[in-house]
Amino acid sequence: MDLNTNRSLIAAALGRIPDGDRAALQTVYRLTSAKLFGVCLRILGERGEAEDVLQEVYVTVWRKAADFDASRASPMTWLIAIARNRAIDRLRSTRQSRNMDPIDAATEIADATAGADSAIESVQEHARLHGCLDGLASHERAALRGAFFDGNTYEDLAARMKVPLGTMKSWIRRAMIKLKACLEQ
Amino acid sequence: MTDTFDHSLPEDELLAAEYALGVLAGADRAAVELRAAREPPFARLVAGWEQRLAPWAAEIDEVAPSPQLWDRIAAALPAHAQSAGLWHSLTFWRGFGIAAGALAAASLAALIYLGALTQQQPLVAIIEGGGHRHFVATLDAGRGTVAVMPAAFSPDATRVPELWLIPPDGKPRPVGLLRADQTVTLTLPTDLAALAKKDVVLAVSLEPPGGSTTGLPTGPVIATGKLTSL
Numbered sequence: 001m002d003l004n005t006n007r008s009l010i011a012a013a014l015g016r017i018p019d020g021d022r023a024a025l026q027t028v029y030r031l032t033s034a035k036l037f038g039v040c041l042r043i044l045g046e047r048g049e050a051e052d053v054l055q056e057v058y059v060t061v062w063r064k065a066a067d068f069d070a071s072r073a074s075p076m077t078w079l080i081a082i083a084r085n086r087a088i089d090r091l092r093s094t095r096q097s098r099n100m101d102p103i104d105a106a107t108e109i110a111d112a113t114a115g116a117d118s119a120i121e122s123v124q125e126h127a128r129l130h131g132c133l134d135g136l137a138s139h140e141r142a143a144l145r146g147a148f149f150d151g152n153t154y155e156d157l158a159a160r161m162k163v164p165l166g167t168m169k170s171w172i173r174r175a176m177i178k179l180k181a182c183l184e185q
Numbered sequence: 186m187t188d189t190f191d192h193s194l195p196e197d198e199l200l201a202a203e204y205a206l207g208v209l210a211g212a213d214r215a216a217v218e219l220r221a222a223r224e225p226p227f228a229r230l231v232a233g234w235e236q237r238l239a240p241w242a243a244e245i246d247e248v249a250p251s252p253q254l255w256d257r258i259a260a261a262l263p264a265h266a267q268s269a270g271l272w273h274s275l276t277f278w279r280g281f282g283i284a285a286g287a288l289a290a291a292s293l294a295a296l297i298y299l300g301a302l303t304q305q306q307p308l309v310a311i312i313e314g315g316g317h318r319h320f321v322a323t324l325d326a327g328r329g330t331v332a333v334m335p336a337a338f339s340p341d342a343t344r345v346p347e348l349w350l351i352p353p354d355g356k357p358r359p360v361g362l363l364r365a366d367q368t369v370t371l372t373l374p375t376d377l378a379a380l381a382k383k384d385v386v387l388a389v390s391l392e393p394p395g396g397s398t399t400g401l402p403t404g405p406v407i408a409t410g411k412l413t414s415l
Contacts, residue, residue: 022259029255034247042245051250058258073232080242081205081235088207092214126240133241144206148241153210176202176234177194183237 006031010075017065025062032076033058036083043087043151053090057083084151091151100152103142103160132182140175143168198230205234219334219368310387311336314408320363322348322387324412329378331387332370333363340365344391344404350377351386351409362396363389385412 010031016024036057040050060082068078133141139161146152146160158168194202203209204217221228312320312333319336333348346364348371349357358380361371373381388409390402397403 022262025262026255026259029258033254034249035242035245037250038245038248039242041248047251051254054250054254055258055261059261059263062262073236074239076242077236077239080239081232084207084242088214092210126243129237129240147206147208148238149245151207154208155210157208172203172206172208173199176199176206179237180194180198180202 007075010079011068011070014061014065014068014075015070017062025058025065028061028079029058032079035076036079039080039083040087042149043084043091049090050087053086054083057086060086088151092153100156100160102162103146103157128183132179135182136175136178140171140178143171144175144179147172197227201227201230202234205231205238216367308381308383308412308414310410310412312387312389312408312410314389314406318389318408320346320348320389320408320410322410322412324381326378326381329373329375330370331360331373331381332368334368335363335365338365341391343393345394345396346389346407347392347396347402349388349390349402349406350381351388352380353385357388357402359397359400360387362392381412383412383414386410387412 010028013024013027013031017028033054037050037054040053040057041047044050044053057079061079064082068075133144136144143157143161146157150156152160154165154168154172157172158165161168163171200217201221204214204221209217217231221231308324308326310322310324312322318338320333320338321336322331322333324331331348335346338346345362347362348360350360350373351357358377360373360377361369363369386409388402388406390397390406391404392402393404
């Protein structure tokens with residue numbers, strides 16, 4: 001299925017949910033659950049827990065679909081944010097992050113440019129973000145990765161990279177400033 | 186580490202970035218969530234960051250959940266028509282426009298967050314009066330605390346909002362002072378905690394700074410609501 005068709009199918013189905021259309025939610029589920037489950041599983045690491053959170057995610061989508069504004073956001077962006085936030089909430093309420101392995105920025109290999117999958121956004125958007133991430137210092141990129149993919153907090157990242165908390169905060173903030181400037185070019 | 190990068194971004198923009206990235210925890214995270222719910226411009230900053238970062242998720246492999254999961258979800262959906270009663274009383278909020286919709290959603294998110302923390306169903310009360318006088322209270326029976334978020338409340342220059350618990354005997358018991366600008370978590374004395382049950386009324390009155398000194402409301406009761414299960 002081509003990307004734009006997929007995107008508009010998801011957006012159209014989201015638009016029918018506020019009327020109480022369960023089949024519309026099921027359509028959204030069919031088109032997006034594998035991606036969102038991957039997101040939850042990556043952060044939580046356990047299938048059972050990730051499924052509990054995925055259930056919360058679609059119940060949230062059911063309740064909040066009226067807030068989705070197709071003219072402002074892409075449906076996958078909106079859904080991924082809900083999935084990440086629910087998974088992170090779960091993580092925070094139960095335990096430490098799953099992945100607390102030490103990160104050594106000096107030996108961190110540069111990101112492999114993974115194939116952007118069509119369920120997300122255009123290949124160009126992914127390539128653009130990647131180009132900007134590549135422009136960051138390796139320690140900054142490593143810290144952002146730990147946060148985005150492992151659900152690490154500032155404290156987790158400081159421990160994993162063996163730097164003081166304040167240093168980690170300034171790394172992340174500086175990285176985000178650079179990232180925004182680069183993406184806006 | 187000697188880069189001379191010196192651009193800056195407003196603090197709100199950085200806070201939105203930290204939230205979207207997911208590095209905040211605990212109260213910091215909850216506070217940003219509530220702000221995003223109450224301040225549409227701030228919510229747009231968060232959405233902007235979610236959009237910037239989302240393409241990264243392309244690197245996460247798709248994994249099929251169990252085939253039975255859809256049935257579990259379908260069984261867990263509240264009917265839109267009844268939606269647990271809470272939403273019914275929240276229809277009032279729609280009068281406040283888009284912000285209120287987001288607010289209602291995020292209040293619920295905050296309640297779910299609190300519920301997850303306590304691992305038990307919290308009791309909640311929508312404390313509402315006329316006009317811009319709304320609070321959302323969440324009772325954590327396990328800890329004996331009640332968190333009260335001002336959903337809509339215009340502060341009064343000379344008086345402060347005070348929370349009261351009114352059990353079936355009808356006699357108001359003072360709980361503590363609230364804030365117009367932030368969520369306040371109050372600890373209930375043991376005897377009061379025992380009275381805080383489903384269907385018990387919470388009320389907010391306007392009192393002189395420091396609160397009522399008589400043990401009973403001295404100013405107008407501006408909003409009331411019953412504790413209900415979510």
